[in-house]
Amino acid sequence: MKKKNIASKIYVALLMLFLYMPIAVLIFFSFNDGKTTVWKGFTLKWYVELFNDNAIMQSLYNTLIIAVLASVFATVLGTMAAIGISNFKGFKRTAIQNASNIPIINPEIVTGVSLMLMFTLLGVAFNFEMGFWTVLLAHISFCTPYVILSVMPRIRRMDSHIYEAALDLGCNQWQAFTKVVIHEIMPGIISGFLLSFTYSLDDFVITYFTRGSKFQTLPIQIYTMTHKRISPKINALSALLFVTILVIMIAINIKDRKSAKAKGLE
Amino acid sequence: MKSRKPSIPYLIWMVIFTLIPLVTIVIYAFTDKQGNFSFEPFKNAFFYSNVFFRSLWIAFLSCLICILLAYPMAYIMSRCKERTQNLFVMLITIPMWMNFLLRIYAWVILLQNNGPIDMALSLLGINANLMGNAGTVVLGMVYEFLPFMILPIYTVMSKIDNNLIEAAQDLGSNSVQIFKKVIFPLSVPGIISGITMVFVPAASTFLVAQYLGGTEDIMIGDIIDKIFWTDQNTGSAISLILMVAILILLIIMNIFGDEEAIS
C-alpha cells in the first residue's frame, strides 16, 4: 500500500511539473536582460515597456469591453431563451436545442470562417467594415449557447408550483418572474455569465476571422507578438496574466471554502 | 412562465448568426468563382486529403496520450480528501486559463535551439533538433488539451459511491477486479466527454503545427486559414467536409457511449 502511495505521489508531481514548467520558464525569462534564452542578468525593463505599449493597452481595453458587453447580452438573451425553450415539447424542442448547440460542437474555425463569409457579404451589401461590432456579434453568438446550457437544468429542476404560489399570493406575472423565478435559477445564470465572460476573454479563433483588420483584442495582440520578431515583452505579459489568473482562482477558492464552512455551521 | 415568447429573440438571433452563416458555407462550397453551381471546390478540396487525414491522425494520437496521462491523475484525485481534491481541480484549471498561444509559445522557448532543454542535452553531449516534427506537435496538443481530459474523467470518478466499492470488496473482489468491474465501467462517460472535448479542437486547430511543427506537419486548420484569403469556395468545401466528419464522429461516439452505459 505504501509503495503505491509513493508511486502516485511521484506521478502527480511529474504531471504538475509538465503543466507548470513551461509557464515557469516563460515567466523566468521575462526578467532576462537579453532578448534570447541566454541569461544576461535581472531586469524589469520589459514590464516597463509593456505598460508603455499603447497597442497592448488598447487591446486589453478592447478585450474587456467586448467580454463585458458580450457576456451581459448573452446572459440576458440566453436566460430568456432557456425559459422559452423549456416550454417547447417533443421534436421541436430537440431541434431547437440541437441547433443552439451548433456553436459548441462545431469546430471553432468553421464557426469563424462562416461568420466571416457572412459579414463580408453583408459588408459589401450595406457598406460596413468588420471590426468592433462584428466581433461583438460573433462573441454573443458563441456565448449564448453556454448560458442556455447552464440555465436550462435549473429551470427543469425548478418547482413550477412556486411560481403559481407567488401569483396566488398577489404578485403580478412580472413580479412573480423577477422575485421568484429569477431567484430560483440564479446560480445557473451566474455560471452562464462567468462561462461567457471567460470564453469571450480568451477567444482567439473566432475573433481572428471576424475582426477585420484594425480591431485588436489581447489574444490577437499576442498572436501578432508571437508571430513577428519576438520581444520578451510577451513574457512579461504572460507573467502578469498568470498572476491575475492565480489571484482570481485563489480568491474564488477561499470564498467557496468560507461559504461551505458557513453552510456546515448552520 | 408557460410562454414560449421569451425565446423568440434568441431564435431569430440563432437563425441569423448560426444557421445563415452555415448555409453560406454550403452555398460557397457548391459554387465556382463566378457563382455557378459546381463540384469544383470539392475537387480542389480533395487535393488536401493527405493533410486532412494527417490532422485526424495527430488529433487521435494526442487524444490517446491525453487519456493515458489523465486517467491515473483523475483516479488519484478522486481518492483524495475533499480539500485536496479542490486544490487539484484548481491547479489543473489554472493553465487552462492562460491564452493558448502563450502556452504553445512557452514550448517554443523550451525546445528551440539554445533553449533550456537543448542546452541541458548538449551538456550531456546530445545534439538534436528538438523542434519541427510531428512529435512536438502532438506534445503541444497534449499540453494544450490535457486539462480538458482530466476534469471530465475526474468528475465522473468522484461521483462513484464508495459504498459500491466496499460492497464489491465485501463480495470478495480484489482491487484489479474492482477496477475492471466497477470503476472503469462507471468512468466511461467521463472518457467519452473528454474525447469530444479534446478531439474536436485538436483536429481543427490551427497555428499549433505552424509554431511547433515542421513544414511537413501542417494541419487542416492551417490550410483553411491560408486558403480562405484566396479561394473562399475551396475553403468552404474543406470546412464543410471537416464539419460533417466531426459530426459523424460525435454521433458514433454518442451511440458508443450509450451502449457502454447500458451494458
Place this chain on the structure above:
Amino acid sequence: MKKFISIILALALCTACASLFTGCGSSYEGEINVYNWGEYISNGEEGSIDVISEFEKRFNIKVNYTNYETNEEMYNILKNSNSSYDVIIPSDYMISKLIEEDMLAEINFENIPNFDTNIMERFKTPEYDEGSKHSVPYSWGVVAMVYNKTMIPEKPKGWSALWNEEYKGNILMFNNSRDAMAIAMQMCGIDPSIVTKEDIDKATEKLKELKPLLKGWVMDKVFTEMESDQSAIAPYYAGDIFTMLNNNENLDYVLPEEGSNLFVDAMCIPKDSKNKELAEKFINFMLEPEIAAANAEYIGYSTPNTEAYELLDEEYRNSDLISPPDEYLDKCYTFYNLPDDIYSYMQEQFVKAQS
C-alpha cells in the same frame, strides 16, 4: 445575488480603469488610417524619431496605424473587408494592380511639395505607375540571402544553397507566393517578371522539392529565427538582412549570382479614403529629410529621397546591401502586374505547395 453584483461591479471597475489608460486627452482635429508593412516605420526605439507620434503632435491628427505582412494580405483586406484606409504602402506590382482595378486615388501633388525637391530623378518615372499620378516612392531594395556562418562555413553563391540537403531542417523560405515562386522560377531558368501557368506549375514542383528541407515558411519571423541562431539560411529583403547582421555577428549576406528581385514600395491613397487631404499631409511629412532619413535608418532599406540619403551614416551609404553595385542591379528584375486568373492561380498553387 450579492456575489453576482459584486462581480459585475468589479468588472465595470476594471473597464473604467482600462479606459483611463487609453481614453484621456483625445481631442484630435482629424484622424487617418495608415496601413503599412510590419516594422516599416521609425518607432522611437533607441533614440530614433517616433515618426507617428511626431506627426500626431505636430498636426494634431490621430494616426490609426496597422500592419500587414504581405502585399496579398493588404490587397485582400482592402478588397474584402470594406475597411477604409487613407495611406497604404504597397510594392510596385501591387500598385499597378490597384491602379488597373481603379482602387487608388490620384494624388494632388500640390499638397506634396517635398516630392519635387527631395525624390531622386530615377524614381520620378516609375514603370508601375505611368505618369506617376498615384504613388510616392517610400523605399526600395533587392532580395538577398542571409546565412549563419557557424552553420554554413563557406559563403554560398546562389539560390541553389536553399535546396541543399546538408542544411535540411534549417532553411527558411518566404511565406508569400510572389517572392517564393520567383526564386523557384529562377532555379528553373524562368524569368519571373511576367509568368504563365506552366511557369507556375514548374515553380510549384520546385517548391514541393524544397518543402521537406524547410524549417518553415516565414515573413517577419525570419528576424527572430536568424538573429537567435535558430536557422541556417534564408532569402529576405536586403534592408532587413542589414538589420539582422547588426544584431548577430554570426550572420553574413549573399547577393545571389543569378540576380534577384528589385522592388520599390510607394505610398498611395486608396480611392475610398475619407481624408485625402490629411493623407497627402502625411505623405508630404514622410518626405521631409529628417523623417525620411530616420525611417531609412530604422528600416535599413534604400531610400529614394536625395536629401535623406545625404543625412545617412556612412555605414549605410557604403553597404552593398543598401546600395548594391550597378552591375548587380543590371541582373535584377522587377515584378509586373499579373492578370487576375494567373495571380489567383499562383496563390492557390502556393497553398498546394505548402500542404
